[in-house]
Amino acid sequence: MAVNKTKGLGRGLESIFEIEKVHLPEKNKKRSLMDEVELSKITPNPNQPRTLFDEDAQEEQAASIRTVGVIQPITVRKEENEAYFIISGERRFRAAQRAGLTTIPVYIREVDDQTLLEMALVENIQRQDLNAVDIALSLQRLMEECNLTQDSLAGRVGKKRSTVTNYLRLLKLPAPIQLAVREELITMGHARALVAVESEDQQIALLKKIVKGHLSVRQTEDLVQKLGETRKTKKNPDDEEYPEEYTRLVEKLESFFNPDISIRKNAKGGGKITIDFHSDDEIKRFLEKFDSIR
Numbered sequence: 496m497a498v499n500k501t502k503g504l505g506r507g508l509e510s511i512f513e514i515e516k517v518h519l520p521e522k523n524k525k526r527s528l529m530d531e532v533e534l535s536k537i538t539p540n541p542n543q544p545r546t547l548f549d550e551d552a553q554e555e556q557a558a559s560i561r562t563v564g565v566i567q568p569i570t571v572r573k574e575e576n577e578a579y580f581i582i583s584g585e586r587r588f589r590a591a592q593r594a595g596l597t598t599i600p601v602y603i604r605e606v607d608d609q610t611l612l613e614m615a616l617v618e619n620i621q622r623q624d625l626n627a628v629d630i631a632l633s634l635q636r637l638m639e640e641c642n643l644t645q646d647s648l649a650g651r652v653g654k655k656r657s658t659v660t661n662y663l664r665l666l667k668l669p670a671p672i673q674l675a676v677r678e679e680l681i682t683m684g685h686a687r688a689l690v691a692v693e694s695e696d697q698q699i700a701l702l703k704k705i706v707k708g709h710l711s712v713r714q715t716e717d718l719v720q721k722l723g724e725t726r727k728t729k730k731n732p733d734d735e736e737y738p739e740e741y742t743r744l745v746e747k748l749e750s751f752f753n754p755d756i757s758i759r760k761n762a763k764g765g766g767k768i769t770i771d772f773h774s775d776d777e778i779k780r781f782l783e784k785f786d787s788i789r
Contacts, residue, residue, distance in 0.1 A: 528603040529568065534592055537571060537579045537599070540615055556586065557593035565591055568600035570618075572611055579603070582611055583618035613641050620652050627683035628676045631662040664690045672702050681705055684712035688719050697722065744768075 569584025581588060582604060591599045606614065616633045625633075638648055645663075649656040665673065665686050672689060675681045685705055692698045701722075705715055741758055748768070760766035772778055 530601055530603055531598045532571070532579055532601045533598050534588070534596060536577055537569075537581060537588060537601075538574075539585050539588065540581050540611075553586065553590055553593060556590035560587075560590050560594040560596065565596070565599050568602050570602045570604055570614075572606055573603050580611070582606070582614050609641065613637065617652055626677050626679070627662060627686065628665055628673045631665045634659055634662050635666060661687060669695050669698055671699055675702060675706065682712060685710075685715050688712065688715045691719050692722065 565587060567584075567587065569587050570582040571579040572582055574580050579601065588599065604614075616637050620630050620633050620637075634648060634652070637643055637651070638645070643651065645656055645659050649659045652659070661683075665676065665683070668686060668689060672681075672686060676683065676686050681702070689698050689701060692701060701715070701718060704710065704718070708714075710718070741760070744758065748770070757769045757771075758766065759769070772781070
């Protein structure tokens, strides 16, 4: 069965630039120029949202470029002294270097620093092969550095607000879980299930079970649900209501010893009474009280 690769995380580079044309200020709506530029004059974006580049994929792309060349130009901004700054297409740029090319086709866009950042982030978010954590980081950067709300961000990247929210929640997970997503040990579905677990220790413990047992997302969701049900059925002893006799006993003991008295009842009907003390002198005072009632 054929797979439609136009669906997924994004709508393709062309629609990305259509987004930019809609949202850019009037002063930035300038037509792109097409050119062939020397690779040595092009500088990658140091704020590139993508942090991981798959070596095997890069080599495959380089092999393709050696055969048919660079089909889709990269997008750059022209700097001073005939230098160029990559807006989008760093993977193609890297692959062209591997392939031994000296020049590469480019679209030259005239944009300011703010728009440059926004275009780079939006382009990366739309990529199908970008891991969920890097997408979440890019969304967060768009919100913080471009002063966007979740609603406006959702409209900007062409996603539902709930989708944006789900990505951003991943950033609340402990670092080991985020790393597992980035290294494809677990999927976004696994990570989303773990967000519902309150304890970080339990999240890490579940992560180990998922990886070791090769658990599916559904199995992970079932584990999280059972964990939640177990937590609800466990009562905090401090919240348990005891009969009036227990309360009266504690009050009498407190008047005789000190206010640090606790009583616990177990499921079998028994229990224990705990008397706290803070020093050896306090023990001596307890003994003196016992002697006084003989």
